[in-house]
Amino acid sequence: MAPNLRLYxxxxxxxxxxxxxxxxxxxxxxxxxxxxxxxxxxxxRPIIVFDLLFRLLRHVYGADAVxxxxxxxxxxxxxxxxxxxxxxxxxxxxxxxxxxxxxxxQFHADIRALGVLMPEDVNEAGRPPRFVEPxxxxxxxxxxxxxxxxxxxGAAYVAEExxxxxxxxxxxxxxxxxxxxxxxxxxxxxxxxxxxDVAPYKRDPMDFVLWKPSGPKDPAWPSPAxxxxxxxxxxxxxCSAMSWKHLVKAFxxxxxxxxxxxxxxxxxxxxxIDLVFPHHENEIAQSCCAFDMPRMANVWMHNGFxxxxxxxxxxxxxxxxxxxxxxxxxxxxxxxxxxxxxxYRQPIDWTAKGLEESEKVLDRWYELAGEGTSxxxxxxxxxxxxxDLNTPRMLAELHALDGQGAHEELGAxxxxxxxxxxxxxxxxxxxxxxxxxxxxxxxxxxxxxKDARASKNWPESDRIxxxxxxxxVVVKDNKDGTTTWEVAR
Ligand SMILES: Nc1ncnc2c1ncn2[C@@H]1O[C@H](COP(=O)(O)OP(=O)(O)OP(=O)(O)O)[C@@H](O)[C@H]1O
Ligand SMILES: [Zn+2]
Numbered sequence: 001m002a003p004n005l006r007l008y009x010x011x012x013x014x015x016x017x018x019x020x021x022x023x024x025x026x027x028x029x030x031x032x033x034x035x036x037x038x039x040x041x042x043x044x045r046p047i048i049v050f051d052l053l054f055r056l057l058r059h060v061y062g063a064d065a066v067x068x069x070x071x072x073x074x075x076x077x078x079x080x081x082x083x084x085x086x087x088x089x090x091x092x093x094x095x096x097x098x099x100x101x102x103x104x105x106q107f108h109a110d111i112r113a114l115g116v117l118m119p120e121d122v123n124e125a126g127r128p129p130r131f132v133e134p135x136x137x138x139x140x141x142x143x144x145x146x147x148x149x150x151x152x153x154g155a156a157y158v159a160e161e162x163x164x165x166x167x168x169x170x171x172x173x174x175x176x177x178x179x180x181x182x183x184x185x186x187x188x189x190x191x192x193x194x195x196x197d198v199a200p201y202k203r204d205p206m207d208f209v210l211w212k213p214s215g216p217k218d219p220a221w222p223s224p225a226x227x228x229x230x231x232x233x234x235x236x237x238x239c240s241a242m243s244w245k246h247l248v249k250a251f252x253x254x255x256x257x258x259x260x261x262x263x264x265x266x267x268x269x270x271x272x273i274d275l276v277f278p279h280h281e282n283e284i285a286q287s288c289c290a291f292d293m294p295r296m297a298n299v300w301m302h303n304g305f306x307x308x309x310x311x312x313x314x315x316x317x318x319x320x321x322x323x324x325x326x327x328x329x330x331x332x333x334x335x336x337x338x339x340x341x342x343x344y345r346q347p348i349d350w351t352a353k354g355l356e357e358s359e360k361v362l363d364r365w366y367e368l369a370g371e372g373t374s375x376x377x378x379x380x381x382x383x384x385x386x387x388d389l390n391t392p393r394m395l396a397e398l399h400a401l402d403g404q405g406a407h408e409e410l411g412a413x414x415x416x417x418x419x420x421x422x423x424x425x426x427x428x429x430x431x432x433x434x435x436x437x438x439x440x441x442x443x444x445x446x447x448x449x450k451d452a453r454a455s456k457n458w459p460e461s462d463r464i465x466x467x468x469x470x471x472x473v474v475v476k477d478n479k480d481g482t483t484t485w486e487v488a489r
Contacts, residue, residue, distance in 0.1 A: 005386045010300040027266040029243040034073040035103035036082045040320035042306040042313035049344040051116040069246045074100040110323040113332030115418030134242045142241035144224040146290045155289040159201035163211040176288040183277035209234040236282035269297035303344045340391040366427045369411030
């Protein structure tokens with residue numbers, strides 16, 4: 001059944017054969033967006049990459065045998081700041097809700113256009129959900145529970161109404177990894193990195209916040225550990241709580257692993273490479289210490305950066321394009337295709353040229369595959385993806401199907417991979433609209449011009465040339481006798 005699925009694991013730093021804890025329920029968690037602003041196309045990379053992994057796992061293990069959790073972080077200081085700025089007239093709680101509601105709606109619209117499966121595409125009434133999109137603010141109880149467990153084990157302490165994780169205490173606990181082992185940082189390195197601007201309430205500069213007190217303008221919940229002032233969670237604790245709730249607690253009775261120390265462990269945890277430290281190091285510290293176990297997840301996967309001129313696309317550098325804006329110029333599928341041309345662990349340089357090339361391939365495949373509806377992955381495509389999501393190899397296999405004239409099979413694969421969603425007619429119509437001319441009209445004029453020239457009717461040939469120019473169409477007569485054209489941008 002399962003082909004030899006191999007995944008690169010940040011935990012082992014090697015490409016390993018994937019062995020699910022329970023093949024009847026493969027469990028995947030991916031860190032989702034913080035919703036305060038439009039997502040940029042760099043943020044779309046983990047969404048698209050792990051959507052592809054989800055599709056592959058569903059193909060290999062069965063649609064009922066995979067649970068995918070991708071969270072939404074809807075509590076964060078950046079959200080508070082945006083709420084105060086955008087809705088100064090509203091009570092702060094309402095302003096925050098407005099920001100997260102609006103941003104989340106935009107995020108969903110954006111990624112749907114990128115061909116990403118959504119919970120409503122895969123969940124069925126009366127069955128356990130296969131795709132859960134939990135919100136942090138709905139998991140405060142679970143966060144408090146984990147914090148209480150950490151306090152009880154001595155891995156956390158209270159200081160000035162904060163709860164902090166104690167890195168030094170973790171190093172003394174049996175059964176848990178050493179702090180820093182995951183990101184391969186020595187304590188010396190970690191210490192020198194942490195020494196800037198150390199909050200006075202920290203016992204050790206490396207300690208990180210699990211819970212903090214809220215000011216009058218912050219969202220607030222009853223605090224754990226008997227702290228009187230209401231507070232709010234730190235970022236890292238959110239993912240420990242949501243992954244536990246939806247991938248561990250939800251399946252307590254269905255787990256079949258024999259080693260009790262692995263009971264709270266799930267299969268795959270994903271995110272962007274920038275999350276390895278501190279976010280994932282800290283998630284591991286919290287979950288492993290709270291549940292007394294050696295591993296939070298067995299496999300850790302990280303996508304590389306999407307770059308612009310050699311630099312990470314990021315909000316703080318200002319070198320970003322939002323998905324929302326790109327979708328004004330390009331179909332979502334072109335963005336998806338362009339993302340998958342590069343292997344997920346390599347950096348991508350995001351260029352207009354790359355997008356144009358991607359669009360050309362999709363133009364051809366839309367035409368070849370026509371209006372078919374079947375969807376399914378071919379063996380050789382599954383094999384390419386089973387090699388640590390080798391998408392360049394997957395595309396080579398699709399080009400091979402094209403070359404062999406296996407157009408129906410090509411279409412079925414493309415649909416199963418999240419392409420050809422528009423249908424050929426809609427794709428053509430949209431292209432025509434975006435070109436601003438009807439290709440049939442242009443082709444007709446070019447044919448008439450050719451006839452006029454063949455019969456040496458120069459005035460007519462000139463008239464047609466002027467007409468094409470008015471349409472903004474640039475005509476090129478090639479040496480081989482063919483004529484090509486494009487709309488001047
Ligand atoms: N340029 C990028 N290339 C690939 N993945 C990225 C890039 N920028 C962010 N990500 C990923 O997007 C996801 C959402 O991250 P988050 O909401 O924290 O964005 P961010 O890191 O704040 O963005 P920015 O770096 O622009 O401030 C994370 O998994 C992160 O690793
Ligand atoms: Zn996370």
